[in-house]
Structures are given as C-alpha cells and as structure tokens.
Amino acid sequence: MSEKTSPSRRTLIGWGGAGLALGAAVAGGAVAMADAGDDVDPAAAETGGAVAFHGAHQAGIATPVQDRLHFAAFDVKTGDRAEFVQLLKDWTAAARRLTAGRAVGEGAYGGLAEAPPDDTGEALGLKPSRLTLTIGFGPSFFEKFGLTGQRPAALVDLPKFPGDNLDAARTGGDLCVQACADDPQVAVHAIRNLARIGFGKVAIRWSQLGFGKTSSTTPDAQTPRNLMGFKDGTRNIAGTETDRLRKFVWVGDGDGPEWMSGGSYLVARRIRMNIETWDRTSLQEQEDVFGRDKDEGAPVGKAREHDAPFLKAMKPDAHVRLAHPDSNDGITILRRGYSFTDGTDGLGRLDAGLFFLAYQRDVRKGFIPLQRRLSASDALNEYIQHVGSAVFAVPPGVRDKDDWWGRTLFSESAEGA
16 A cells, blocks of 8 residues: 555544544454445345445335444534535445445555554454445534525424423434444444544534334334334335335425435434333233234234234224324334433433334424324323434435435535525
C-alpha cells in the first residue's frame, strides 16, 4: 500500500479512539479486503451469507428478519450541503463493503502506522451474517440545506398518544441507520464505523440494541415470541407478498415527491414492558389481553395459530381484536420489531420491552390511526408504556455502483432550486 494518505484516512486523522464508545464491549478476528464488487446472492439465510445491497428498494425492510439489531438515530452537525452529500456517498461506499462482509476502506491493519485504520476491526473474520443497512430521514432533516420543499406530506410529526411518556433523549433524530444481522457484533461494527466516518458531520442522538426478532417476514418459519412469551407477528406481511408490499409498504409514483418513489416510511417506538407486573398476572388474563393462547398462539376459540380469528369471541379490549385489519378498515403495516433489555432502572426492575419498527406506505394511513385506537382502549396498555419515538422517510434503494443513499432527494432538490 502507498504511504500516501487516502481521502478517507485524512478524514480520520486526529479522531483517535473517539468512536470506541459505540463498540467498547466487542472484539474479534479477519476479513478479506477485496473490493466490494458485484452484489452477493441474497439467499442462504442459514449460512451467514450476504444480502444484496443494490436494488429498487432498500434491504432491511422486506428482507427476511435477522436475529439482531443496532439502530441509531443521528443529528446533522454540518451546514455544508456538499460536505453532507459527500458523507452520504462515503456511507454508501462503506455500506456496500460492510454488507458484503468486507472491511471499510483500506481495512483495520497494514496501513499507515501514524494514522487510525479505516476499519475498527472487531468484525474481522466474521461472516456477513445477512447484514442489511437501511437509512431514513426524519422530519427535522428537511430544515437542513433548504430541503423543506422536499419534505413529503406523509412524513408527519407523530401526535402525542394517550399513555405516552417519551424520553426526549430517545426521541427524534435528523436521520437514522438500521443495522440488522444474525451476529450482534456485525451489526454493532456497522453502526460504529458509519458513526466514525461521520465524525464532525453527524453525531449519534440515541441508539438501541435489539435481539430475538419479534416479527417475521417469512411466515413459513416459526413465529417468534416477545418478552411477554406470546407469539408476535402472525399476520405480518411476508417478504414474498409483492402485491401486499406494493399496496401497504412501498411508496408509489404520485404518492408524494418523486424522490420517495420506491421508498417507505418507518416508525420506531421504544416500548417498555412492565415485566414484573406481567409476570404476576394469571395465565387466563394474559391470554385475554392478547386474544390468543400462550401455547400455540391460536386465536380465541381456534386450534391453530394461523386459523382465521373470530374477533367477536375475544374481549372488546383484546390486543389482537383492536389491532386486526378487519377492525381498522384494512390498515396493514409491516413490522420488524426486536426485544431489548437495558439492565435495570435502579429499583430492581428490568428495563426491557419491545423496540417496535414498522414500515408503511403512508404514516397518516398506517401507524397513526392504528395507534390512536390501541392507545385509547388496548388492555395491553396496563403492562406497557411508549418511552421513545421517531419517524423517518426511507428513500428507495441504491440501484448500482454509481448510485448512493439519498441521491434521488438531493438530485430532485437541485433541479427544483
């Protein structure tokens, strides 16, 4: 390797170990440092293989749900539009390599000894683990760089719902990156390195680690359980249901600004569960709260999980009855939630629950009316509380090696300037 410092390395000189806090608990072993090259086959979910990065839609939405999550919301710190666009290009180049299981830039070793390496190194030797990286822009982002005219009408600020107790430190953000993988170290490594590349231009506002997917986009697989012990996501949209994805998830031509065509809208909610109270609740009441049995996951009065529910057989405030599309004029969202545990709250109670992620074609016709109904009368509200919240516009996918995250937004805004 030449001793001449690369642009990416010049960016990092002087950083030192400033990004270590994001991944201080992880360590690891060696990845080949070849160029990212063509997309890798997205199959082989059980082999730790790679998911294709390029496509009409961003990976990490309809992709079969991985087991681990590292989600990060960022605030933009630069007011220089050209500098931020370059960051998006740099992030895209890094994401191509990361999702292919390769090191960022020139790698974690073998470079200029006087400068920090381009890659932090804790994912060396690990498989791609089906890593996906998905970016989104929050409502506050459009106040930057003269982009208010490009903010989609569907990207509304979420209203305050009954029972919300939102922590400002875990709410909002100018943009987000969702990293999903089957290996937690791979997901943490990805967010850590993107934050490092963005030093001085963006800063993490808040982040969340998740485990044990609580919803599935592969209905032929076993339905996962949440921390309350109940199966979750029985009627979720499958990644293979192209018609339902087109109807409920992907933004269509004419839905809003052209730059969002092929994209989606993401709602992220940190939902704390009152675990200790739930654990002292009778089995019958637990099943009444959900409207399903705890063993099979069958709806009330049915034998199998996937049997069509008879909603009127459930209690009026049962969660399934209130959330079902038949009770909400057909409202359907795609869920990619994860469980979380973040230690205790100082009183010996687990800080644990559901990190809810939902994609939809229009937040005004998806999450908002659904949550209004649930927050008003869901029996589950006695055992949960929404403590963090954010909403993002997720642009379409990166089409090819010359494309980059957010290109459609910045190209369209330049044309309209």
